[in-house]
Amino acid sequence: MKKIAILLFVPFLTSCVALIAAGGAGGIVGYKYIKGELHVTYNKDFSTTWAAVKAAIKDMKLKTVEEAHDQAEGYIKAVSTLGKKVKIKVKYNGKFSKVSIRVGTLGDLDYSLAIKYRIDAHLNR
Numbered sequence: 706m707k708k709i710a711i712l713l714f715v716p717f718l719t720s721c722v723a724l725i726a727a728g729g730a731g732g733i734v735g736y737k738y739i740k741g742e743l744h745v746t747y748n749k750d751f752s753t754t755w756a757a758v759k760a761a762i763k764d765m766k767l768k769t770v771e772e773a774h775d776q777a778e779g780y781i782k783a784v785s786t787l788g789k790k791v792k793i794k795v796k797y798n799g800k801f802s803k804v805s806i807r808v809g810t811l812g813d814l815d816y817s818l819a820i821k822y823r824i825d826a827h828l829n830r
Contacts (some may be wrong), residue, residue, distance in 0.1 A: 741812020761823035
């Protein structure tokens, strides 16, 4: 029984919780939450993913304070209506778009997942 309890706490000891999903929504290849940042990989090109990120930000009523992008990568810094700072980065490697979402300084998994779900919804349209 002690071994099981120890195994359950290992992810928290390393401050890394990994979540993996395959297939399905928005062409997701997988996602993981590491040290306060949610990393999502989509089987989509940069422009499609970037448009979905922008639409998700609008849906969640985030106020963009800084934004920059080129043909293969970009970032958006925004603030929620409650004053939470959000940074979203998108990077395309020629096959997949990798999106990183950080909410606040230490991260907020629930809010990050809410943003991810909005991005997924726009990629599934």
